[in-house]
Amino acid sequence: MVPFFAYAAMFLIIPAATVMVGAFRSQDGGYTLDNITSIVQTGNLREAYWESIRISLTTALLGGLFGLLIAYAAIRKGTPGWVRSAYGTFSGVAANFGGIPLAFAFIATLGTIGIVTQFIENAFGVNIYQHGFAIWSRRGVELVYLYFQIPLMILVIAPAIDGLRAEWSEASANLGASRWQYWRYIGMPVLMPSILGAVILLFGNSFAAYATAYSLTSGTGLPLVPILIGSDLTGNVFANPHEGQALAFGMFVVLAAMMLFYIPLQRRASRWAK
């Protein structure tokens, strides 16, 4: 037990604490709130949080919706078993794609000379880059993030959909309920904690992502919090060396708040698990 806790302290707890404390340190060594207030007051830092939250929220909601629909389509009665296991296996792998290779796969697809970009131009005479699309823009980053968000949703929500027992739908049908009534009063209430929990997980997954966004947007300046922290570490773009820690602290606060919602939802969701 001792080596384990010592290790966790050395490589997780104390480094994390260093960030928390550093966020409240001034340059002369005293304690201050200036680093935090400067995030709120500096336009481009506030903008970065807003941008990060907006992208995370969009990809969590869209990823959650499409993941749920695909998972339900793969699991529901009538879909052949091999389809289900194919989607399950693929999701297990795709949820672990990401980072540099994923970014490049989309550059090869929808970059300025990407396969699909050129296909659309040749087939329809439309250059999507002249119509406001760019793979390094917010829309582009969102599209790429969905590639790991949707499979993660499928993985996380599949056990909950499995937990919807066939008897419930049969019983409600025998009692004269319509499909809509079944979903409104039985299906959705049972699934809701799992769905909300999964969407929160997706939000955090996208909020903390660095490598994919870095590779897609390097040098083009879509301001995201992890990117700003990264450039602070490598290039010292900030005059104040504690600003990076303050930004990291802000991320921690958002993620910790997320966990506070996630854990009780998870507990509630496990009530109906098989």
Place this chain on the structure above:
Amino acid sequence: MRLRRPAIAPSAVLWLVLGAVYFLVPLLATLLFSLRDAQTGKCCSLSAYGVILHDPQFWSTIKVSFRLALETILVGLLLFVPTIYWVHLRLPRLRPVVGFLALVPFVVPPIILVVGLLKLYKDTLHAPFWFLGKPDFFLVGAYVILAFPYIYFSLDAGFRSIDVHTLTEASRNLGASWRTTLGRVILPNIRVAALSGAFLTLAIVMGEFTIASLSAFQTFPTYLQYVNESQAYPAAAATLLSFGITWAAMLSILLVGRRGGQRTVRVGVGR
């Protein structure tokens, strides 16, 4: 009388096809892109693969990342197997504590962890070069933490599915030492869980960019990013090779899981 199999619902077909298109198009496009000729930009040539496979950097960084992955797996298992075993056997009250610690890396993702590690060991403690300058110490140290939740959830499920108390008592009563008990009785019984954890760790380490790049180490993902920035078609070839590694690691988990008849834990990896 046999019941007729219900037909697949039309809306299910729609969503499954849409999903398949979204997931397959980027993979196909990367393949086509990698087959373009470096001079003409037309299909088809294998020259991009030649460039990558003849690049000594490709082989050296892949070797570094693979070595780091093996070291992470070794340290991780040595650290977590005895801990989780002991928690299940003697200290069940500590289980929520360890489980809570396993959730902390989700709140402290790589981008925050690397800030903390560099501030602490580089700027505050001025750690010596053998620690800060060698990926085998600094990076493996951090990677064990990244792998911790995945190894923990995998092992915890493994330990819950066996009778730790009976196995331990039987082994101890027959005169086995603690080390023999752990190594020759407990470990073979949680082999599947340990292997899934190990393959997940392999996939994580082979793909980890954030910490490696920000602490200025050369690993396989930082090499990939370097190729992305400099050579378009070889980058597509390298991307596909990297996907191949992830596929192999993840399919291995499924294979050992199926053979062991145990459900494995799979969650998305911080990216």
